Amino acid sequence: MKFQDIYQYFQDPPPIYLSKEVAVCYILAVLVEHGDSYGTALIQLVEAEHSLYRLSDTVLYGALKFLEEEGVIRGYWQKVQGRGRPRRMYQIDTEKRDEARSLGRLWHKYIGEQESAVKPQQRQSG
Template identity: 30%
Template sequence: MTDIDEEGAPTLHRLRRELARGTAELAVLSILSSGRRYGYELLKLLQSAGAGVLEIKEGTLYPLLHRLEDAGLIVSSWEVEGGRGRPRKYYSITGDGRVHLALLRAEWSELVEAMRALLDTLDGVHR
């Protein structure tokens, strides 16, 4: 399957993948703002909450978590639940992460509003 349709435009699948990459940081920090999560749990929450639109895969999530940790926006710790079982790496948002999340949310809101205004204007022109 190609990423270009008959008219030469990118397919919806490719556009969704690009949007997911661009919004992954906002999504991860938003989830972690409600409490600590381990990697696989984050992955499942992102996939289920995204309703098939946010196609975030392990190959995207784990490098992102490392970047966020290197930037001081999240911290991680290895823990064993209930004293038994395999250790899991839990991630938590930091104070700096909360500040960064607030900035990302504000930027996202501005972007959505600007796109809504643009599309509404263009809808009026094309009627």
């Protein structure tokens, strides 16, 4: 290892994988803001909108299962245009929309705090 390696690490950090708790909040934020979605789209969206973050299949489907068991979301099958087989879509239960919004706000708070912490590091390492 060299000092340049350390600077490079902070200039181009490795991805941060979301925990199940954060993933629950992320999923709800997306469903509240964008409407119904499916697993692969949720994974792709976090990477597209927040390039530092990743969501593993294992964590995603664990979070979705948790949310279904708690009755906050429900899943249904739907054929997605341009895709061969039906996708398992997820939507927020109307009676749980307030709780979903509240938890979704935690995602925005988390991501705002994380991104503001990373930006000063990137400025200093340059």
